[in-house]
Structures are given as structure tokens and as C-alpha cells.
Amino acid sequence: MPRRLIFAAILALAAPFAATAADIDGIVEHPMIDRYPGQSIRWQTIENYRPYRIPTGPVTGYRTIDDWIDIEGRVTRTYYTYKGTDRSWDEIFLNFRDAFELEQFESLGIGFSDDRRGVDIGSRQWLNAYLAENPLTGQGEVLAITSGSSSQGGQGVFVGTKDRASGRVYVVVTVEQHSQDLVATLIDVVEVKPPETGFVVVGAEAIGRDMIEKGHVVLDGILFDFDKATLQAASDEALGVIAGWLKQNPGRFYVVGHTDAVGSFDYNQSLSEARAQTVIEALVDRYGIARERLQGHGVGPLVPVFSNADEAARDRNRRVELVEWPE
Structure with a gap:
């Protein structure tokens, strides 16, 4: 059974978590992920096979990133929300980042910004370029992550990868302070199956x-x-x-x-x-x-x-x- 992420930060036992909405129906949470306590899942798509683009560099033009890793595999995209003012976006983001690093994920890119300006990983421009290449499908609350709000705050992104026996896995974690009392998290997991033994020759x-x-x-x-x-x-x-x-x-x-x-x-x-x-x-x-x-x-x-x-x-x-x- 695959290991689930363990949150690195120790949360104060005395601090109550904000009340959250229930998960939407039909959720199959990825077995590798443990959500941040108090989050609920408000949107999800799972596709057994599709092309995907993993960005590893900054924005270089209008919705343009030069550095990508092009892969194909099983894609699980899950959108979490945390409602309340007792947890900030950066606290939740750092928990996810530390959890993936604890599980020995190699960092392909990391960035966070209080104002989302600029062109680096974690900026608003970067997220727009990423989602332009990997569009969100269907309807649901996740579409809110593509637009701001009058009380939005900062944003953080972690891009990582890990080689497993069943194949390489890539993750893109985006955490944003969507509004004063809502932290949104989008986690994309792409699992690439290894080729059949003997069909790959060392170069x-x-x-x-x-x-x-x-x-x-x-x-x-x-x-x-x-x-x-x-x-x-x-x-x-x-x-x-x-x-x-x-x-x-x-x-x-x-x-x-x-x-x-x-x-x-x-x-x-x-x-x-x-x-x-x-x-x-x-x-x-x-x-x-x-x-x-x-x-x-x-x-x-x-x-x-x-x-x-x-x-x-x-x-x-x-x-x-x-x-x-x-x-």
C-alpha cells in the first residue's frame, strides 16, 4: 500500500479547526495524499490517461513558460478548501511542501508570494500559464481559482517528482488565500507507468x-x-x-x-x-x-x-x- 503524506508541522491541540463543508459526492481521494486537517474536497477529476505538461520555470511571455516536462499518465486533480480565519495560506502551503519533502520528493520548482506579482513560480501569471496548458475541465468551485477576489492574499506553488516502483509520479500543489476566510488548494498528481522491461535501452x-x-x-x-x-x-x-x-x-x-x-x-x-x-x-x-x-x-x-x-x-x-x- 502506498504511503500517505504526513504533515510535518505539529498543530496545536488546543486550537479548534474551522467548520468546513462536507466533501462533494463521489470523491476518491488519492491514496498518496492526506489533506490538511479541516479541509474539504469541493471538486475532483480523475483521468486514467492523458497528456500533461509540468512547468519548471518562470513566465517568459504572455501565458508563456519555456521550461516544461511533457508527460502522459493517470491524472488526479483535487480542489480543497479551508474555510475560516484561523489558518493562513502560507501555513497550509508550508505543511504540504514539508510533507512532500519529507517523503523525498525532488523539488522541480517552488515559489510563493504575498502579492502574486512578478513572473516567478507561484505568481498569478505563472498559474495562468500553467492552467492554460492544463485546463480545468467541467464545472464547480475550482473555477474560482482562476479569478481573484477583493480580499485575496498570497499564493504558493510546489512542483515535485519521485521515482516509485510502479513508475514516476509528479505533483503540482497550489495554495492560495482566495478570500479573507477561504484558503484554496489545488493538487495535481500525475502517475507515469514505467515502460515494459527490456523496451528501454540506456543511452x-x-x-x-x-x-x-x-x-x-x-x-x-x-x-x-x-x-x-x-x-x-x-x-x-x-x-x-x-x-x-x-x-x-x-x-x-x-x-x-x-x-x-x-x-x-x-x-x-x-x-x-x-x-x-x-x-x-x-x-x-x-x-x-x-x-x-x-x-x-x-x-x-x-x-x-x-x-x-x-x-x-x-x-x-x-x-x-x-x-x-x-x-
């Missing part, structure tokens, strides 16, 4: 980028027969890309095999090492990479990227990585 550009940033790279596209260290023919394209990168980038590297946690440790460690050695043999014998540049190791299930709780997680844990070998 030379990705190898170089991950080596510089992380010191290691997962060699996508390397496939083995089930429970064996035998390479499948579908691995040829990835091996060619890896060999090409190695020829352009001198140095020594570890080739490290990983498994899931099913079975005994000794068996998995042995299998992971055999798979690492098989990759080395292919690079040396078929592509002419000098053997002394590569050293194989197997760590079995010791370095999972996910929890092994389900097949999607176990599939992501089964991998071969190229790791820098410092001189």
Missing part, C-alpha cells in the same frame, strides 16, 4: 550524465534468461551503446550485479556476480573493451532501490550497474 548521454552526477548508472536493456546468467539476444543494442561509451571514455569501471530478495542470500549473491561477469565477457569478446578496465562484482539483494514488496519493485531491483572505479 550514451544518460550514461555520461549519471556517471557525472551519481558515479553509477543502471544499464537498462540488459536482459537475462530467467534465473540464469545467460544474456538474451535483446541485450545486443544496449551492449553496443555501452561499448561505444566506454571507447569514448577512458578509465576503469566496476560492473555490479543486483538481484531481488526472493531466495537465499548466497544464491542471489552468486547469481548477481555471474551476471556481472557475463556482461564483462560480452563487452570484452564482442566489442574489444580491454578486460583490465572492468571488474565484476555481485551484491545480490543488498542494495535495493525499492522495498521488494511487489513484483514491480522486485523487477526494478534486478539490474546491472556500471560504477566508477576511482584511480
Whole structure:
């Protein structure tokens, strides 16, 4: 079961929450989100598949943002309201921001403003440009977020992403003081399913980028027969890309095999090492990479990227990585 967000701020137990309207009918709150205490849901749309644009930069022209991430996936858009004057927009916004950061979401953009002016993330112009690319559909109270009020206040936006076993997820959280006694929150969650195993091949550009940033790279596209260290023919394209990168980038590297946690440790460690050695043999014998540049190791299930709780997680844990070998 996916973890729900936990609010980082501790709310005073003695402070009563404002009375709120009930949720509208038919709500299926996203399992990843816990609403701020006292909020009610006044609008929601869920689409199993649609294109979406995630903005990551400031406004550069009339309803124009240059920096976008274009994705496709399941989109859940939920509009919350908090009625009362005992909580401000910035308090609610900071709770959401801290909760996502606590859950290790990578920030792609963050901004807040007391007057909503300017062109940065969190400004009124930025929100208009974002909603122009991702229009709100249907009717309901959410449409109020596109217009101001005589007593409106500040606004904050958090844009973030996280890689999960079931695929990458993006969130865009907008919190605004819509009027003196109403704080509005729009949370968009976009879930991108991972491609089927074996259809993605690591690219030379990705190898170089991950080596510089992380010191290691997962060699996508390397496939083995089930429970064996035998390479499948579908691995040829990835091996060619890896060999090409190695020829352009001198140095020594570890080739490290990983498994899931099913079975005994000794068996998995042995299998992971055999798979690492098989990759080395292919690079040396078929592509002419000098053997002394590569050293194989197997760590079995010791370095999972996910929890092994389900097949999607176990599939992501089964991998071969190229790791820098410092001189």
C-alpha cells in the first residue's frame, strides 16, 4: 500500500479547526495524499490517461513558460478548501511542501508570494500559464481559482517528482488565500507507468550524465534468461551503446550485479556476480573493451532501490550497474 503524506508541522491541540463543508459526492481521494486537517474536497477529476505538461520555470511571455516536462499518465486533480480565519495560506502551503519533502520528493520548482506579482513560480501569471496548458475541465468551485477576489492574499506553488516502483509520479500543489476566510488548494498528481522491461535501452548521454552526477548508472536493456546468467539476444543494442561509451571514455569501471530478495542470500549473491561477469565477457569478446578496465562484482539483494514488496519493485531491483572505479 502506498504511503500517505504526513504533515510535518505539529498543530496545536488546543486550537479548534474551522467548520468546513462536507466533501462533494463521489470523491476518491488519492491514496498518496492526506489533506490538511479541516479541509474539504469541493471538486475532483480523475483521468486514467492523458497528456500533461509540468512547468519548471518562470513566465517568459504572455501565458508563456519555456521550461516544461511533457508527460502522459493517470491524472488526479483535487480542489480543497479551508474555510475560516484561523489558518493562513502560507501555513497550509508550508505543511504540504514539508510533507512532500519529507517523503523525498525532488523539488522541480517552488515559489510563493504575498502579492502574486512578478513572473516567478507561484505568481498569478505563472498559474495562468500553467492552467492554460492544463485546463480545468467541467464545472464547480475550482473555477474560482482562476479569478481573484477583493480580499485575496498570497499564493504558493510546489512542483515535485519521485521515482516509485510502479513508475514516476509528479505533483503540482497550489495554495492560495482566495478570500479573507477561504484558503484554496489545488493538487495535481500525475502517475507515469514505467515502460515494459527490456523496451528501454540506456543511452550514451544518460550514461555520461549519471556517471557525472551519481558515479553509477543502471544499464537498462540488459536482459537475462530467467534465473540464469545467460544474456538474451535483446541485450545486443544496449551492449553496443555501452561499448561505444566506454571507447569514448577512458578509465576503469566496476560492473555490479543486483538481484531481488526472493531466495537465499548466497544464491542471489552468486547469481548477481555471474551476471556481472557475463556482461564483462560480452563487452570484452564482442566489442574489444580491454578486460583490465572492468571488474565484476555481485551484491545480490543488498542494495535495493525499492522495498521488494511487489513484483514491480522486485523487477526494478534486478539490474546491472556500471560504477566508477576511482584511480
